Amino acid sequence: MISVLTGFVSELRQVGIPVSMVEAIDAAAAVEHIPLADRTALRHGLAACLVKNAHHLEAFDAAFDVFFAHQPPLDEVTAEAPSEVGDGGGAGTGTGEADVEQIIAGLVGALSAPDYEALQALARQVVGSLAGIQPGRPVGGRYYLYRVLSRLGADALPARLMANHPGVEGLERTLLADEYRARLNRFEAMIEDEIRRRLVADRGREAVAKTTRRQLLEDVDLAHAPRAEIARMERIIQPLARKLAARLAHRRRHLRKGRLDIRRTVRHSLSTGGLLADPQFKAPRIAKPDIVLLCDISGSVATFAHFTMQFMYALSAQFSRVRAFAFVDGVDEVTGYFAPGVDFHDAIGRISREARVVDFDGHSDYGNVLERFAERYPDAITPRTTVIVTGDGRNNYRPARGEVLAHMAREARAVYWLNPEPVRFWDTGDSVMREYVPSCDGAFEVRTLRQLEVFVEELAMAAATHSTAVKV
Amino acid sequence: MTGFSSPGEVADALKSVDYLPDDRISQVVFLAERLDKPVLVEGPAGVGKTELAKALAQIHGRRLIRLQCYEGLDESKALYEWNYRKQLLRLQADEGADWAEVEDDIFSESFLLERPLLEALRSPEPVVLLIDEVDRVEIETEALLLEVLADFQASIPELGTVQAVTRPLVVLTSNNTRDLSDALKRRCLFLHIGYPEADREREILLTRVPELPEQLASQIAGVVRHIRDQPIRKAPSVSESIDWARTLLALGIEEVDEGVTTETLHVLLKYQADIDKVAAELGT
Numbered sequence: 001m002i003s004v005l006t007g008f009v010s011e012l013r014q015v016g017i018p019v020s021m022v023e024a025i026d027a028a029a030a031v032e033h034i035p036l037a038d039r040t041a042l043r044h045g046l047a048a049c050l051v052k053n054a055h056h057l058e059a060f061d062a063a064f065d066v067f068f069a070h071q072p073p074l075d076e077v078t079a080e081a082p083s084e085v086g087d088g089g090g091a092g093t094g095t096g097e098a099d100v101e102q103i104i105a106g107l108v109g110a111l112s113a114p115d116y117e118a119l120q121a122l123a124r125q126v127v128g129s130l131a132g133i134q135p136g137r138p139v140g141g142r143y144y145l146y147r148v149l150s151r152l153g154a155d156a157l158p159a160r161l162m163a164n165h166p167g168v169e170g171l172e173r174t175l176l177a178d179e180y181r182a183r184l185n186r187f188e189a190m191i192e193d194e195i196r197r198r199l200v201a202d203r204g205r206e207a208v209a210k211t212t213r214r215q216l217l218e219d220v221d222l223a224h225a226p227r228a229e230i231a232r233m234e235r236i237i238q239p240l241a242r243k244l245a246a247r248l249a250h251r252r253r254h255l256r257k258g259r260l261d262i263r264r265t266v267r268h269s270l271s272t273g274g275l276l277a278d279p280q281f282k283a284p285r286i287a288k289p290d291i292v293l294l295c296d297i298s299g300s301v302a303t304f305a306h307f308t309m310q311f312m313y314a315l316s317a318q319f320s321r322v323r324a325f326a327f328v329d330g331v332d333e334v335t336g337y338f339a340p341g342v343d344f345h346d347a348i349g350r351i352s353r354e355a356r357v358v359d360f361d362g363h364s365d366y367g368n369v370l371e372r373f374a375e376r377y378p379d380a381i382t383p384r385t386t387v388i389v390t391g392d393g394r395n396n397y398r399p400a401r402g403e404v405l406a407h408m409a410r411e412a413r414a415v416y417w418l419n420p421e422p423v424r425f426w427d428t429g430d431s432v433m434r435e436y437v438p439s440c441d442g443a444f445e446v447r448t449l450r451q452l453e454v455f456v457e458e459l460a461m462a463a464a465t466h467s468t469a470v471k472v
Numbered sequence: 473m474t475g476f477s478s479p480g481e482v483a484d485a486l487k488s489v490d491y492l493p494d495d496r497i498s499q500v501v502f503l504a505e506r507l508d509k510p511v512l513v514e515g516p517a518g519v520g521k522t523e524l525a526k527a528l529a530q531i532h533g534r535r536l537i538r539l540q541c542y543e544g545l546d547e548s549k550a551l552y553e554w555n556y557r558k559q560l561l562r563l564q565a566d567e568g569a570d571w572a573e574v575e576d577d578i579f580s581e582s583f584l585l586e587r588p589l590l591e592a593l594r595s596p597e598p599v600v601l602l603i604d605e606v607d608r609v610e611i612e613t614e615a616l617l618l619e620v621l622a623d624f625q626a627s628i629p630e631l632g633t634v635q636a637v638t639r640p641l642v643v644l645t646s647n648n649t650r651d652l653s654d655a656l657k658r659r660c661l662f663l664h665i666g667y668p669e670a671d672r673e674r675e676i677l678l679t680r681v682p683e684l685p686e687q688l689a690s691q692i693a694g695v696v697r698h699i700r701d702q703p704i705r706k707a708p709s710v711s712e713s714i715d716w717a718r719t720l721l722a723l724g725i726e727e728v729d730e731g732v733t734t735e736t737l738h739v740l741l742k743y744q745a746d747i748d749k750v751a752a753e754l755g756t
Contacts, residue, residue, distance in 0.1 A: 022658050026507065033506045034499075041479060044499040052657035054514055054648065054664040171730045171754065175694035178701070182670065231703070242649050272560050343745040345703060 296391025518709030
């Protein structure tokens with residue numbers, strides 16, 4: 001068991017989940033109290049010891065499923081062996097259409113009941129007969145899952161299940177559809193489990209773990225992230241914005257003590273017989289952080305823009321003095337679209353319809369944008385303002401006008417640039433980062449949430465040093 | 473410890489005090505008691521994190537000591553404080569006495585004000601210590617908790633180290649508004665409580681609102697699940713679905729349909745934008 005556990009811990013570290021020595025030891029101690037045959041108990045027990053961040057649970061589960069896959073009962077292995085000779089083709093894998101139809105009928109019955117034991121048996125059956133698993137082939141389980149699902153015509157299943165309830169209408173129908181979807185998801189998980197079990201039996205844990213590894217959300221490349229991942233990120237961005245807010249507010253409080261409040265000190269001294277034993281202080285005046293965001297929303301950074309807008313949205317919920325501007329080759333203020341209570345997706349929709357961010361042809365033109373910004377919003381930047389520009393700095397070979405940014409930098413407290421491209425691509429092709437970087441207090445490569453977090457820390461530190469320098 | 477022999481027993485005990493745990497909850501609670509480790513419970517607001525600590529206190533027949541965290545919480549509010557006023561009065565009363573004697577005197581038990589952490593450590597009966605919303609304290613203040621959590625002891629300069637008389641069962645809760653320090657997390661078992669599955673939510677509703685008809689409970693659980701799947705800002709939590717169940721009961725409603733749902737959405741959702749969105753979605 002210990003050797004499996006060591007392997008498992010090192011797999012978690014491979015994925016990027018930080019597991020300390022102490023936590024690994026805890027896990028080993030926990031295992032003593034868990035019956036090893038009980039997979040659910042083992043999963044929850046190990047997760048409690050090894051994973052301390054809810055966003056890492058999914059990656060943990062993926063690794064756990066591989067390392068602690070069900071062991072097949074002996075009789076079943078021999079019984080199923082012949083049916084696994086798949087021909088590898090797309091259509092036929094040794095099971096005729098009539099058989100498939102029979103399986104589907106059984107499936108519909110089991111899903112309607114719902115009979116989870118029957119579903120479990122069906123999952124085994126369909127993986128055996130429809131997945132066409134080829135021994136030794138280094139693919140993850142998803143491939144076989146899709147194969148099974150398409151053979152079963154899984155897309156048509158919800159409609160088929162709903163057809164059994166012709167009289168059900170309206171809300172009730174919606175809820176019923178939800179319920180079927182939940183059951184189908186559970187069935188899918190069973191199939192996945194079964195496939196994984198077979199893969200592990202075939203190729204061994206380590207090899208399968210490598211192909212099924214789940215990337216942690218904070219390491220996903222923002223520029224190429226699929227929509228679903230971006231949606232999940234929303235949930236991480238909020239705490240991050242709050243963290244930034246907390247860091248800024250907290251630093252201020254810590255570093256500036258309020259002045260002695262003589263009136264209250266004297267009043268308090270009454271209870272100690274006139275001794276001034278308990279000095280009272282006035283609450284420090286809180287300087288509100290003042291942030292201006294300039295966000296490139298052109299097509300070349302579309303995914304990244306979606307993400308920075310989210311960050312912007314989260315920030316504006318935290319700070320009252322955030323002004324947000326979007327640009328392509330023109331620039332427009334979008335602060336109003338992020339008013340409190342406004343839904344993020346509505347805001348994005350309205351910005352893309354209404355904001356006037358295109359002056360010419362819809363290709364990024366940072367030079368024009370900076371100039372227009374300085375011209376139209378001269379009051380936006382004060383010595384207390386932190387300016388954050390997000391964009392790839394690809395200017396389509398137009399004038400960069402670095403001096404405008406330099407001027408802004410002199411006016412503002414600080415200017416930061418967040419670029420979704422790896423540093424090694426800066427200044428290649430039409431990227432004009434070299435014109436801007438010297439004016440910035442910091443230019444950061446922000447391709448992942450992890451890197452964004454580094455930036456947030458940096459900003460908080462900078463705010464701290466500034467607030468000591470500027471006395472009220 | 474009363475010593476449960478399996479997570480199943482934990483689950484039964486929790487159920488007996490009207491807390492419905494899932495597998496994960498009972499497993500982690502079981503391990504925490506076996507390994508003598510604090511549990512860090514994290515999850516969205518209103519899924520029963522604080523309730524879990526209360527239920528644990530109840531099943532063990534222990535007193536619950538609660539430390540509510542907030543920004544600016546410090547040692548004198550969490551651990552102990554000297555009763556300055558009383559000390560001063562003592563000094564004034566003792567004028568002319570030998571200093572060494574007085575010093576020993578005023579830094580003794582009777583001038584010590586116990587705060588929740590110290591109270592939990594020194595309690596002669598074992599207690600359940602709930603450190604609520606630990607993510608609200610500053611990261612520096614977390615350090616204060618580490619000694620208590622890891623070694624069940626606290627150091628007071630004038631008195632020395634206070635060892636726990638009995639091992640408290642420690643539950644920390646966090647809404648994850650910020651990342652907790654690694655040092656703190658390392659010392660705890662981690663328990664994430666998310667929104668329950670529809671079946672469990674239905675059971676929770678029936679337990680919490682006993683007069684609720686089963687049919688209505690299923691519908692409520694279904695609707696709440698549906699709403700949670702929508703892209704909204706603040707998804708309804710268990711506490712909100714319980715509120716909704718009570719509202720529907722009070723209104724004498726026996727069956728949920730689009731109209732009823734739309735009219736009472738404000739119980740489930742806290743943002744007008746969310747209400748509008750869900751109402752529009754249900755309307756189709």
